[in-house]
Amino acid sequence: ASTSQPRDDNATCKKTTVAILGGGMAGVAAAQALSNSSMHDFVIIEYRDTLGGRVMHTEFGRDPHGKPYTVELGANWVQGLGSPGGPENPIWTFAKKWVVKNTFSNYSSILTYNETGYTDYSSLLDEYSTSYDDAAVAAGDLLTENGQDQTARTGLALAGWRPKVDDMTRQAVEWWEWENVSANLSSGLKDWEDAYSPEESSFIYGVAGSNLTFNQFSDENNYVWDQRGYSRIIAQEASTFLKPNDPRVQLNSIVTNVTYSKDGVTIHKQDGSCVSAAYAICTFSLGVLQSDAVSYSPPLPQWKQTAIQKFSMGTYTKVFLQFNETFWPRDTQFFLYADPTRRGYYPVFQSLSAPGFIPESNIIFVTVVSQESYRIERQSDAQTQQEVMAVLRKMYPDLKIPEPTAFMYPRWSTTPWSYGSYSNWPPSTTLEMHENLRANVDRLWFAGEATSAQYFGFLHGAWYEGRDAGERIAGLLGKKCVIPGQCHEREYWERLNGSSPLADYSVLDGWVTNSFYSSS
């Protein structure tokens, strides 16, 4: 059929039916969906030297035998597992299937500190939770009644959570709850690692995103500390349908231009080679889409560019330290620090020496996000180490804390195949805006964490989106349509409308002076 014919504008390009751009969770899920539909003519074009994308680990420190530990730079938790009889998070299914070592993150195992040392302000955690419960109900009403979205800050304030800007313990609690472990519904703490403050987050979709993952699956978050790396689930899943060194996987391949039309897509790589395909599935992160790293010919339409620039790419940074000994309480998982002047200044430490993790490791890591991430990315490791050590010495004023034996953190916002950590929905978002992020442009499709309306920011979001794109394209190529009625192009909105029509700009509405004439 003509639909399956590759565009033949460049006779030298390698031909394939489906080109998958990027070999992270979404790319592998798309390839697997194609394989399952007996569509084996695809290639995966991947920047890195391995599959996995933002599920990425590195060696760090030394174990008692001198062997380095493995720590995760990107995705680290399985978020929302599943309950008996209920739906199960596919990532949890993979974690069990491939026997990846992990431990329940107990968010109640937390001690609170300020610049004078241990100070118990843990009751504020409950105070926040009570307000959050009310806020969540209000956000649900806004969603179901098509109300105007607002900032999560407004939503929390209306529910009674109004921390003063100089109330640094409440600021620390809020950081922990919203930026890190947001959303405490009645059944317990839930995590959706926002990487953005309540001012920068959509109220409706911030709450909905949390509910969708943690009410549907379960409210548990399990931390993966497997020494083979979390990416094992992706590599092993890929091995079920790819051969070792499968020629369809092109590693170390940097896409620089995507030329698309209604007939096909040609992908140009930095090394001068090209791939010509009937369809392409672009799984680049929102950060990559927002950058100029890849050019599109013709330029992406205005509605698509608007959607890409509308959403935000957050940065979430784990700073790892290893010591000669575990000087912090061994039985506790989390340590919250309220800096006297700066919100989000090295606010949450997590111990890998805690029971069930890697007790002999003497590793602790501290997380920063957003502007603090950008700040420490711009300075030297030595400078950052000095800052973190000063904080630890304030938290434990009675101890003589030595310098760490190992220190390391990634710089996600400048990583050229990611440009940030994961996406977030800013205030005043609508579902229509997101449909435009998800929609295909001619034969160029989009899939990944950011295109998931329900699970953006999560590994399972990437997996569902990759699978969906693969299944739909298989259907368009004449294979059996796995999702009946859905094997068609995705819809988009050429124009997004606000709620203030021109006629409202009148004296009656408080708009006295005509602002619609020009000064010339």
Ligand SMILES: Cc1cc2nc3c(=O)[nH]c(=O)nc-3n(C[C@H](O)[C@H](O)[C@H](O)COP(=O)(O)OP(=O)(O)OC[C@H]3O[C@@H](n4cnc5c(N)ncnc54)[C@H](O)[C@@H]3O)c2cc1C
């Ligand atoms: C610090 C951090 C912490 C996180 N924590 C969690 C967590 O605890 N739990 C959770 O569920 N999720 C977490 N996430 C999110 C999770 O990692 C992502 O949602 C998921 O991995 C995204 O998969 P993807 O396939 O959509 O994108 P990616 O993994 O980014 O895959 C896209 C691929 O495209 C490739 N690519 C990019 N540009 C080019 C180019 N020009 N040419 C060729 N290839 C290119 C990239 O190399 C990459 O492999 C975290 C992410 C980060 C960064």
